[in-house]
Amino acid sequence: xxxxxxxxxxxxxxxxxxxxxxxxxxxxxxxxxxxxxxxxxxxxxxxxxxxxxxxxxxxxxxxxxxxxxxxxxxxxxxxxxxxxxxxxxxxxx
Ligand SMILES: [Zn+2]
Numbered sequence: 001x002x003x004x005x006x007x008x009x010x011x012x013x014x015x016x017x018x019x020x021x022x023x024x025x026x027x028x029x030x031x032x033x034x035x036x037x038x039x040x041x042x043x044x045x046x047x048x049x050x051x052x053x054x055x056x057x058x059x060x061x062x063x064x065x066x067x068x069x070x071x072x073x074x075x076x077x078x079x080x081x082x083x084x085x086x087x088x089x090x091x092x093x
Contacts, residue, residue, distance in 0.1 A: 001060075003040040012037045026056045029063035036060045046092030055090045058082055 004012055013022035016030065016037075029036040038060065043053045051059070058078035068074055079090060 001036045001038065003038050003043065005040055009037070009039045009041075026051055027060040029060050031063065031067060031069065036064065048092055050092050052089050052092045054082060054087055055079075 002012070010022045013020050013025065013028060016028050020028070022039075026039045026042045027036060038056065042050070042056060046053050055078060058081055059074060062074040062077040062081070063069065066074060066077055082088065082090065
């Protein structure tokens with residue numbers, strides 16, 4: 001797992017897929033090379049209405065643990081895990 005500062009995040013996202021908008025995503029898991037990149041600033045500074053830092057990590061862990069690229073499945077699993085620990089705030093307040 002690689003935590004990126006903003007310049008390295010933009011570089012990494014562009015390298016993964018130039019069509020991705022680095023400003024709109026917070027993590028990328030590349031299962032084939034077993035590497036996850038996280039946008040470090042979003043782990044440190046959550047903004048209301050954006051994914052919470054806990055959700056960002058849970059979502060990427062779900063990609064890894066389920067070995068899945070299916071966003072709906074991963075999102076559902078991450079939300080379930082958070083609910084199990086009584087954390088229902090998928091979005092930052
Ligand atoms: Zn995802």
